[in-house]
Amino acid sequence: MHGEMAPGQALTLRGIGKEFGVSMTPAREAVRRLAAEGALFLSTSGRVSTPELTNDRIEELAALRALLEVELASRALPRAHIALIDRLQSINMTVAEMVTKRDAVGYIRSNLEFHRTLYLRAQAPAMLAIAETVWLQLGPTMRALYGRLRRTEPPHYHKLIIAALKAGDEPGLRLAVRSDVTQGLRLLVS
Amino acid sequence: MHGEMAPGQALTLRGIGKEFGVSMTPAREAVRRLAAEGALFLSTSGRVSTPELTNDRIEELAALRALLEVELASRALPRAHIALIDRLQSINMTVAEMVTKRDAVGYIRSNLEFHRTLYLRAQAPAMLAIAETVWLQLGPTMRALYGRLRRTEPPHYHKLIIAALKAGDEPGLRLAVRSDVTQGLRLLVS
DNA sequence: CACGCCGTTTTGTGATCACATAGTCGGATG
DNA sequence: CATCCGACTATGTGATCACAAAACGGCGTG
Known part of the structure; x- marks a missing residue:
């Protein structure tokens, strides 16, 4: 993963x-x-x-991530209090640190922890479990991607996610999550 | 299943x-x-x-079915030619037959075959596989439901699905699939 | 020098076994 | 008669083994 x-x-x-x-x-x-x-x-x-994913499969898994994680985030939104948002911001600092350190595994791990922390609030264990199996399938491939990337930007969409959570902005949250999930994997399709 | x-x-x-x-x-x-x-x-x-599902879990799995199967149907729509629609209608007759025979297992099997036949056209194997794991989780519980039902109606929403496929009506298809998937499982929550 | 063949090694499969623990049934006791 | 305790049975776990098939490597041949 x-x-x-x-x-x-x-x-x-x-x-x-x-x-x-x-x-x-x-x-x-x-x-x-x-x-x-x-x-x-x-x-x-x-x-x-470990699986070697075709481009079609990568696109499909990205679509699945978007589908599932947008729903999870949406369900988490009404339960997202300030303590959760603080925690997300803290994790986000770790993500940024991993980016500057060019630590691909650390980046993936902390990035997924960011998402999981949010989705845990959705109270939807079956949905989260399925999302995690998708992550599992993408693990080796994601590493191959982030290892290739020279230019690594800080997690822009994570900030949008946090902002939408603070504002209680559901459409904005859905868009931010979809963008965050799709962005990285779009680059993956070579 | x-x-x-x-x-x-x-x-x-x-x-x-x-x-x-x-x-x-x-x-x-x-x-x-x-x-x-x-x-x-x-x-x-x-x-x-076999699992004994709580109401919360049933609702969650129903939401998952809706999420995944609406997407699968939507992806299958542009590839749904007349041969597929004929086949769906044929399967649908089997479904109706099972309903009149009060054959719960046969009903579930042919009903799922109806859905699977449509979704196979979506060319989305990972998504279909996940949908099938959801069916697997619901299997024993669905049987318990349909075994309890006295009054069994013919598959109304299946006809709506077929009509939407024929008309190329994507919003109508999405609604029909969501309704079909949600309808039975709503009764399940006692 | 490239290609193919054959023997060796690696690897997964299914069966069996010893062991620890959980479940169950019966009887004894209050 | 209900409850609790204990022995017995059922069950999962992990290890080991024999076997078959696949992968690998080296050799010989064209």
Whole structure:
């Protein structure tokens, strides 16, 4: 999810088991679960690797993010009090820090934490879970993107999101979230 | 997915294995995968059962269905030619037949086939996959609903969907799909 | 030098087992 | 008669193993 693995990276059950000090059995279960969520790709012969997404798939996942996260943000809006907004601003500082440090994994992690913190207020666990599986699918690919980007701007749309939350501006919030989610992934389609 | 199992029905790995003539290992993998998709519930002690959904969860899943399926239908619309519409009408006759036969499982199965046939045209596999995991989560609960219903009406909204497809009427299609998806599940919230 | 073939190694699959724990049923006690 | 306790059973977990198939590498051949 955080882009620690490159797209197409191969994994073996024995390797995973050794890495975490367990046998093949728990490694297999974890792999199957992640594959069920689309986070890992299982070849026809059972080989495991992170997925290499096509442009079509990336666009589709971006559309899904927009669809789900706009709804989540909208549901969170009436419950977003000042303590939450403060917390979002604090996380946003970490995001900006990661950008200046050119830390791709740290950037993705803190960026997703920003979104998750907001969406948790939506009281919609099933929806949030699905959004997270989408993040999971995009993880390796997002890393490949942000690693390529030379020029990295501070999280502009995050500020718009916070402003819309403060103002209780639902249309503005929806637009800001959609833009934030779509922006980065638009660059990804090469 | 088709409501063949009641909500809260318990399962055992050994029982599943025996039922399908395999050992515990493949049964475990299947269960873990379905649990990852939300189709099965794993208690803290690892016990397996179908989920018993709360009203809040049902409402959330209904909202998800509306969100996803409206989008899928909308994407399918420009590609919906006459052959597809014919096929939908044919499936719809099966749906009506199941209604008159009071066959809950057959109704759910053919109803979902109607939706899936339409959404396949959307060329959005990730979105369709997510919609299907939502169906999976609702399966046992839907059965409980349709089993309770005495008065069963023919699929009114399906006809609206077909009419909107024929007319190329996107707003009408979106409304019809949303209504169709929401209608049944509204009754479910007791 | 490139291509293909064959033997070796790696890897996933499914079965089985020992173990710990949770669930269950029965009996004893108040 | 209800409740609680204890033994027994059922169940999931993780490890290990044998096997088959796929991937890999080196060798020989054209």
